[in-house]
Amino acid sequence: MEGFLFQASIYLAAAVIAVPIAARLGLGSVLGYLAAGILIGPVFHLVGSETKDLQHFAEFGVVMMLFLIGLELEPRALWDMRHRLLGLGGLQVVLSTAALMAIAMAYGQPWGVSLAIGLTLSLSSTAIVLQTLSEKGLMQTSGGRSVFSVLLTQDIAVIPILAFLPLLAVTLPTGMLPDGSISLDPDQVEAAHKAEEAGHGSEAAHAALNLVEGLPAWGVTLVTIGAIASIIIVGVFFTRPVFRFIHSAHLREMYTALALLIVVSISFLMMMVGLSPALGAFLAGVVLASSEFRHELETDLEPFKGLLLGLFFITVGAGINFELLFGDPLVILGMALLVIIVKGVILFGIGRVFKLRGRDQWLFALGLAQAGEFGFVLVSFSVATGVMPNGVAETLLLVIALSMLITPLLFILYDVISKRMEEGGTITPDEIDEEGPVIIAGIGRFGQIVNRLVQASGFQTVVLDHNPHTIAVMRRFGFKAFLGDPTRPDILRKAGIKDAKVLVVTLDDQKAALQLIAYARKLRPDIHIVTRAHDRTDVYRQYQAGANDIVREMFDSSLRAGRYVLEKMGLSEYEAAEAQRMFYSHDRASVRELADLWRPDVAPGDNKAYVERAKELQKDLETAFLNRIEEEERKQA
Structure with a gap:
């Protein structure tokens, strides 16, 4: 017990110290967690072999993260992503595998080993990338959604890759062991098993065979379909009664227990039928996305997800084999950089083919250029099935870890590129993939209140703004907004101006606002236009341009302030409100x-x-107030 408490104290202290420092320096929490793991592991040797066992437990943070992401996506939204899943994701895996396989063969590896290396390194880090995208508010950008589509495709691809890898074992010469020797030495066999256990999540690959082992292909298919169908049926028909039953207990912790039960049981079921637990959790999240208990699930699981993901990143840093790295640092670091460069170039080209431009294209390329945590699974599985030699596996594990360690630096590079694009006026608008009855142009202080009120009342809005910083802040608070100039006709068309009922114009630039009002009125004579005006003169301009309802930005707040003054001067609340x-x-x-x-x-x-x-209107106002006062006095008399 004392040893466990000591280790827990070490991990928590490392996170509490390193992560805030990294965040203060603008490096992001992921790099802070990785640095904390390096310090307590390879540098100060405060933790040991238990790190590998702890890493399997920490992987559950990735499962929770995908479940929470699924809660944000309704089935319709997932269906709309099908082209990205098949096109972007599938093309990335195939091209990256082919390129990295060719490089491995050029360095003398057999084609089977090279193919296994290519498949392993083609996958990116779901945990690091999604965490960083969420922190930076980039999930709702066109580039962020494309990154997510590729990551989801990769998670799905792990399943057929695990099924395919054993077929490559025949490429090793007869009698040759994974480490390249000829005789079957028991010590070498034991070493292979240890390498397998050190792999990231290898137990999941074996536990997944429980329900499907020995079944014919059609049996495996039926069991798999049955497992997926059971998740959908339970999510649609049984979660509401269970939540109501839990609610009757009036115990807050029962909600947390139920949320954990849902994720744990689904993950276990997926492992039993040979599917990825993360994929199963994501599917469950999508099924529950339309549930009224969605927010309860998000609130209960968010702290667990954050802690487990942080623990996962710490274990990755602590597990880096610096002895192997220092043995030939230039070669190994060069290999990690080569993987990032090759994948980055391929991703950049794919992004251009799929019409990603500017910041979105750079985010797509830099965000997915690393290897990922599922690479640990494939490496250990390749060793266990005799596909990959031990020496190659150890080097590959180190390359994967280093590429993950470099990832936060790639996002910093993206920030630099994005800032330079912004300063140079080369901002590329987001791809607007949804329409709504209400379009809000400009999301500053004024527009935010309008947007929150309309959304809270149950109506969908499409928010447009040309300021990247404002859009990023909105996304951090969970509001979807698109980067783009609302005065551009093509942006308005994509936002659905032809079918919208209301256009809200809250732009700071008065000239741009007038231009937008005039264009919208010309395009849609029947649309209702609500605008924000700076002063009376601005009101007159907007009225002539075609606005329907014009709100002076200081008018209503000034009226409220005047009402408070009247109340303090002796008027009743009713009298002050009537005067207002x-x-x-x-x-x-x-x-x-x-x-x-x-x-x-x-x-x-x-x-x-x-x-x-x-002047006449002002006198009319004064007369009206005098008449009201006289009427009140007569009533009191």
Whole structure:
């Protein structure tokens, strides 16, 4: 017990110290966790062999992460991603495998070993990439969604790859062991098993055979389909009654227990039928995405996901074999960089083919250029099945770990490139993949309130803004927004201007706002346009451009402040509210009337007709207030 508490203290202390420092330096939490693992492992040797066992437990953070991501995707959204899944994801795996296999063969490896290396290194790190995308608010960008599609495809591809790898064992010469020797030495066999156990999640690969072992192909298919169908049926028909039953206990911790039970049981079922636990959890999340208990599940699992993912990254850092690295550092580091460069070039080209441009293309290429945690699974499985020699496996494990360690630096490089693009005016708009009845152009302080109110009332909005920083902040708070200039006709068309019912214009740039109002009114004479105006003059311009409802940005807040003053001066709440209502109604009518007299080429103070009518309207307001006061006095008498 004392040893466990000591180890727990070491891991927690390393995370608590290293991660905030990395975050303060702008390096991100992932690099902080990896650095913490390196410090307590290879540097100070505070942890030992238990790291590998702990890593298997920490993998569950990846499963939870995919479950939570699934909760954010309804089945319709997943179906809309099918072209990205098959096109982007499938092409990336095939091309990366072919290129890396060719490089391995060029260095003298047999074709079977080379193919296994290519398949292993073609996969990227779901854990690191998705965590970083979430932290930086990039999941909702076109590049972020493309990255997610490829990662999901890779997770699915692990299943057929595990089934295919044993077929490559025939490529080793007869009698040759995985380490290249000829005789069957028991010590070498034991070493192979140890390498297998050291692999990332190898137990999952063996446990997955429990229900399908010995079955014919059609039997395996039926069992697999049955497992997936059971998840869907339970998610659709049984989760609501179970949640209501738990709710009757009035114990908050029971919600957490149920959330953990859902994820754990689904993961176990997937392993039993030979599927990826992460894939099963993702499927369950998609099924429950439309459930009214979705937010409960997210709230209960988020802390566990964060801690387990952090623990996973620490174990990756602690497991780096620095002895092997220092034995030939230039070669091994060069191999890791070569993997990143080759995959990055391929991804950059695929992104261009699929019309990713600018920042999205760089995010797609740099975000997926590393090897991933599933590579540990494939390496250990390749050793166990006699496909890959031990020496190659150890080097490959180190290359995978190093490439994962370099990943946060790639995201820092992306930030630098993105900033330079922004400064150079080369920002590429997001791909707008949804439409809604309400389009909000501009999401500053004013637009955010409008968006939150409309969404909270159950209506879908499409938010557009040309400021990347503003969009990033919105995404961090969970609001979907698209980067793009709302005044561009092509952006408006993609946002669904032809079918929208309401256009809300809250742009800071008054000239751009007028341009947008005029274009929208010309394109859609029937659309209702709600706008934000800076002052009365801006109101008149927008009114002439075709706006329906115009809100002066300081008007309503000023009225509320005036009402508070009246209350403090002795008026009752009702009297103050009535005075506010009268002033509001009179001012709206005055603005409508004065708009017809306003001339854009003459200053209001020089417009005689405008000034005279403004004076008359002010006298009418004063008269109306005097009449109201006299009426109140008569009632009291």
